[in-house]
Amino acid sequence: MKKYILGIETSCDDTSVALVDSNGFVKGIQTTSQDVLNDKYGGVYPEFASRAHVVNIIPAIDKLILDAKINVEKDIEAIAVTRGPGLIGSLIIGVHTAKTLGLAWSKKVIGINHLRGHLASAALGGNQIVYPAIILLVSGGHTFIAYMDENGEIDLLGETRDDSLGEAYDKVGRMLDLKFPAGPKIDQLALLGKPNIKLPLPLINEGLEFSFSGLKSSVARLIEKSDTPINKEDLCASFVDVIVKILEKKLLLALKNKPETKSLILVGGVAASKQIRAMAENITNAKKIELSLPPIKWATDNGAMIAMAGWDYLSKGKIQDSKPIARISLEEY
Numbered sequence: 216m217k218k219y220i221l222g223i224e225t226s227c228d229d230t231s232v233a234l235v236d237s238n239g240f241v242k243g244i245q246t247t248s249q250d251v252l253n254d255k256y257g258g259v260y261p262e263f264a265s266r267a268h269v270v271n272i273i274p275a276i277d278k279l280i281l282d283a284k285i286n287v288e289k290d291i292e293a294i295a296v297t298r299g300p301g302l303i304g305s306l307i308i309g310v311h312t313a314k315t316l317g318l319a320w321s322k323k324v325i326g327i328n329h330l331r332g333h334l335a336s337a338a339l340g341g342n343q344i345v346y347p348a349i350i351l352l353v354s355g356g357h358t359f360i361a362y363m364d365e366n367g368e369i370d371l372l373g374e375t376r377d378d379s380l381g382e383a384y385d386k387v388g389r390m391l392d393l394k395f396p397a398g399p400k401i402d403q404l405a406l407l408g409k410p411n412i413k414l415p416l417p418l419i420n421e422g423l424e425f426s427f428s429g430l431k432s433s434v435a436r437l438i439e440k441s442d443t444p445i446n447k448e449d450l451c452a453s454f455v456d457v458i459v460k461i462l463e464k465k466l467l468l469a470l471k472n473k474p475e476t477k478s479l480i481l482v483g484g485v486a487a488s489k490q491i492r493a494m495a496e497n498i499t500n501a502k503k504i505e506l507s508l509p510p511i512k513w514a515t516d517n518g519a520m521i522a523m524a525g526w527d528y529l530s531k532g533k534i535q536d537s538k539p540i541a542r543i544s545l546e547e548y
């Protein structure tokens with residue numbers, strides 16, 4: 216009989232719960248965003264975020280289970296919940312909900328590293344990931360390139376020295392009066408403009424590390440100095456062009472350093488970017504390796520990726536203590 220893992224994600228601002236089977240089929244998902252709150256305050260405020268999770272989480276789980284018409288006792292294998300990294304107040308709400316349901320329903324509760332949740336998003340929908348793989352994770356909280364072997368061991372190859380890539384998108388978006396989170400809007404505007412504004416390419420020739428804070432400041436200076444209103448479409452096109460060039464260069468270097476690589480995994484909220492996805496597709500076609508991507512709708516934080524990671528943890532016997540922790544490194548489970 217088909218079994219599902221209930222995945223619970225509350226590490227930042229989205230309250231998301233989902234039911235996923237061991238093949239990556241998403242039986243149901245409920246996500247309550249806090250976009251209205253975030254937009255009002257220009258970003259995520261931890262105190263408001265955790266209060267909103269308290270209000271949203273039980274109705275979301277109720278609706279998920281009702282809509283999916285499942286029998287909790289028979290059909291749920293386990294509960295997987297993000298234990299970190301993330302905002303501690305938000306994590307506590309998800310973890311305590313998971314533990315309470317675990318007790319009430321007599322189900323195992325598996326604490327998940329949110330970053331491994333993003334990795335698992337590439338396996339949603341039945342996609343088989345091949346290893347060894349180069350991982351590019353670009354989100355609102357993280358930006359790094361890593362190497363993952365057949366056993367799930369992860370080796371960090373390079374990360375950002377300052378802002379994450381998602382932060383750079385969101386901060387540039389704020390300069391252009393775009394709604395938070397600005398990533399999707401910047402991508403759309405970029406498609407309408409020309410990349411004719413010169414911007415720096417920070418650390419492009421320096422190994423596998425990233426830096427986006429200087430790029431963000433350059434955009435701010437450009438807007439400040441310009442006598443006439445800046446063309447938003449061209450600025451977005453130039454910004455995205457620079458990002459794509461930087462990511463492409465780093466990916467090619469990582470693949471050169473690890474010639475045995477069989478696939479590229481592109482995950483994290485910024486992996487929803489059509490331009491970045493197209494670049495990754497070009498690279499993997501040219502190198503004749505596999506590309507694993509989450510569907511766009513599951514690139515940003517969601518409960519389905521946490522449930523999918525739950526199946527991976529179960530198969531490896533990694534049943535974690537689900538204590539919430541604000542900081543967990545990528546290598547950990």
Ligand code: KG4
Pocket residue numbers: 227353354355356357380381382384385396397398399400402483484485486487488489514515516
């Ligand atoms: O993975 P995620 O949902 O949250 C974290 O774990 O941080 O990532 C959120 C980030 C935001 O910065 C948002 O602007 C960015 O992902 N994002 C995008 C796109 N959709 C979301 N960035 C570029 N293009 C997009 N289409």
Ligand code: ZN
Pocket residue numbers: 329333354355483484515516
């Ligand atoms: Zn995330």
